[in-house]
Amino acid sequence: MKDGEIYGLVERSGAGKSTLLRCMNGLEVFDEGELNIGGVDVNKLNKEELRKFRKGVGMIFQQTSILERKTVYENIAFPMQCWDVSKSEQDAKIRELVKLxxxxxxxxxxAQNLSGGQKQRVAIARSLTLNPTILLCDEATSALDPNTTKNILALLSKINKQLNITIVVVTHEMSVVREICTKVAILEHGKIVQKGDPSDVFMSESEALNRLLGSTPYLxxxxxxxxxxxxxLGTQQATILSNLARDLNLNYEITDGKVEHxxxxxxxxxxxxxxxARLNQVKNYLDKNDISYKILSKEEL
Structure with missing residues (x-):
């Protein structure tokens, strides 16, 4: 993962996504391998080194875990109190974050008088108090309604842009990946089986993606x-079908399709x-217009 990315990790529920995320900040230890963050092998840190390392890694959980009987101000202040940040610095940071x-x-x-979305905003603000360079999101929107989820995702995108924080998103909601992630990896049985730009991954119709989504074959x-x-659809390519029919006098049938955002x-x-009999004509036309295509066969599917 590169600095500044919003990186999504997806696989089936119960397969270990959250455990992997918790390994990234040392909440879980592992028996083999290496997990390197910013040149640091997390599993080799002693207790004090791990405590300092975690200052640079914020985390948002599915359940907000905020202190219900404390105010928004007190909740956000809590991490800074643990690190003996001065009252004046705390106050300035809290007011900066509640605005964000x-x-x-x-x-x-x-906190007990806030909505679920507002509580998650408090949790996000609290995770940013120590100026982390990485923000880990563990199913951070799965307990929220669709509209609140959309607003929280917009907030995470804003944080990524304004603060240049690398965000790692663990989710089973594909809409989350489509909405905010700049990169995504599909995991299976502890291995990365596909990764890249979300548009490339989700438009690939790969076997790994079909297994994850339970997709059905084309008709x-x-x-x-x-x-x-x-x-x-944001380019001149959007008109290619009507142009194809007109320019080549081609009769075709659309037998399957979908739109992805x-x-x-x-x-x-x-x-x-x-x-x-029209195949070569169509291929030449699509090549000329730089359109991606693939001939499908029963054997492939």
Missing amino acids: VELEDKLHVK LKEAAINLEIILN FRTRSFTKMVLSFDE
């Missing part, structure tokens, strides 16, 4: 060419079926 997470009007409200038409194409980009993937 948009809870300025809740500063002296007890292919017999006695015809079945061509999978991927179009970037990734951060600021949207793609559509679809399967076109047409007469085999």
Whole structure:
């Protein structure tokens, strides 16, 4: 993982994503291998070294774990109190962070009187008090409703951009990966089986992705060419289907398709079926317009 990325780790529930994340800040130890963060092998740190290391690694949990009977101000102050930060520095940092997470009007409200989304904002602010360079998110939105989830993801994106914090997201919600992640890795049985840009991974229809999502095979038409194409909807590629039909006088059928949204980009993937005799014409046309495509066969699927 590179500095400044929002990196998603996905695999089936119960397979060890959260355990891996907890290894990253030493909450769990492991028996073999090496986990290197910023040149530090986490598993080899002694108690005092680990304590100092954790200052640079914030963490947000699925359950917010904030102090219900304390105010927003007191919750955010708590980590700084543990490190004997001066009262004046605490106050300045708290006011900076409540503005960042948009809870300025809740500063002296007890946590027990906040909504689930507001509590998670407090937890996010608290995780940033010691100026971490890495923020670990363990299913941080899975207990929230869809609209609150969207707002929390927008907040994490803002934090990533404004503070240049590397964020590692463990989730089983693919919408989270599509919305904010700049990189993603699919894990299976303790191994990385696919990684890269989310748009590339999710549009790949790889065996690993299909196993993760439980995807069904394409609907292919017999006695015809079945061509999978991927179009970037934010570019001139969006009009290629109508142009293809007009310029080549081609009759085709769309037998399957979907639209995927990734951060600021949207793609559509679809399967076109047409007469085999027109294949070379279609391939030349798509090549000329820099369109990604693949010929599908029953054997492949």
